[in-house]
Amino acid sequence: MVDYKSDITCDYNNNISPRHSKKQIFFLTLMMLFLSIGSQFNVQIGLAFKPYMLLFLVLMIYYTPKMTISKLLFCEVAFIGYYVYYDLRGVITAYPAASLRAIGATFILIVFYFFCRYWLNRIRWRDIEWAIIISGFVFNILSFAYYVMGLVNLGFNMHGNGIREMGVMIDRNFARLLGLTNDPNIFVFINMLFIAYFLTHREKWWNLLGGFIAILCVMLTLSRGAIISLVIVLVLCLLVGSWKSKLLMILGSVGFFLLANFFFDQFMEVSLWELMVERFGTVGEDGGSGRFDIWTDGFAYFMDKPLFGIGSFNFQAYHSFEAGKAIFMHNSFLEILVETGIVGMMLYVTAIVAILWALIKAALVDREQWWLVIALIGYLSMMTSLSLILNEIFFFFFVLVARSLKEKEANIERRKGWKT
Secondary structure, eight states, rough: OBBOOOOOOOOOOOOHHHHHHHHHHHHHHHHHHHHHHTTSSSSSEEEEEEEHEEEEHHHHHHHHHGOOOOOHHHHHHHHHHHHHHHHTTTSSSSSSHHHHHHHHHHHHHHHHHHHHHHHHHHHHHHHHHHHHHHHHHHHHHHHHHHHHHHHHHHHTTTOOEEEEEEEEEEEEEEEEEESSSSHHHHHHHHHHHHHHHHSSSSTSOHHHHHHHHHHHHHHHHOOOOHHHHHHHHHHTTBSOOOHHHHHHHHHHHHHHHHHHHHHHHHHTTHHHHHHHHHHHHTTHTTTTTTHHHHHHHHHHHHHHHHTOSSSSTTTTHHHHHSSSSOOOSHHHHHHHHHHHHHHHHHHHHHHHHHHHHHHHHHHHOOGGGGHHHHHHHHHHHHHTSSSOOSOOOHHHHHHHEEEEEEEHHHHHHHHHHHHH
């Protein structure tokens, strides 16, 4: 077991004034919140213009004259390399208009990656952590409030299907939390970062509370895949920290769940536990919300063009032509295989393995890295039921990984200095 409590991280960029530090925390918190709500609050201009893009543009104008690009890690080269191939695979396709959108989105995300990489290198690690904590609390509390407001507007009537009201979606008589996003699974995907951080830094009471609030919100999504991913993340979180903190986390989780269950029973006349059991009981009836049929169709397209795939961002157009319905694959890995073929899948797997291996090696030396390992595993588990090849949250996470690995190097140098 790993004792997570003892390490004090060092900031290699330590010549930052407190006033400047507060500004950076504010802007980074704002960026993380804007990234989190972009799926729901955006303007369609061919591509979705999201709130984070506006802040990104303003910061880019300010920082561009000073901006430099430091040497890339191997895992970063592999990650960017896959997306270069992804764009190249969109040059010759059956549906070039769809590929052109993907190429434009990829360009924006890569520029965003390199900007955030430079920007976060100018921010102290402890300030980055504070931004994660604040944005995690704000995102989940506002999402829960938006959910409750939706229920109130509906008169707590959960009968119906496909009804959206503020932060709630009525899906086959289930009231599922959307929060500040447009999809329950997207909400959970965003929360993986916050949950992993909160529950691996649970020695502070506010982190433990933040973790419980985030877990409650995830459970309210009533997403089967999300709850399975949540269980995986919770088990991994229990592998780090002292025995006292593990016991506190278990008892707190049980107590928080019982309290939430009581309020549900009182105000909605149904227990949260019964909702989840009933939701899991529908797996055989709906075929994983229709995903099994979609995956079967996608695999058929892959068998037709196995080596290089059908072309980037072409699955929706293919499915619309073949089945009359433009729909996402709802599985990022299968989508990569179908659209970019075996070559693309090998490149993507190389990138993910390289990032995971770099984090694990770093975590064995500096235990501050374990929460990023857990967050990555949570992200990957969610991607088995979501199409997230082009997602700004995932790109931002890899910026955090690169910044944290730099912090690890600084910590090692600090320890060497102590020994000498």
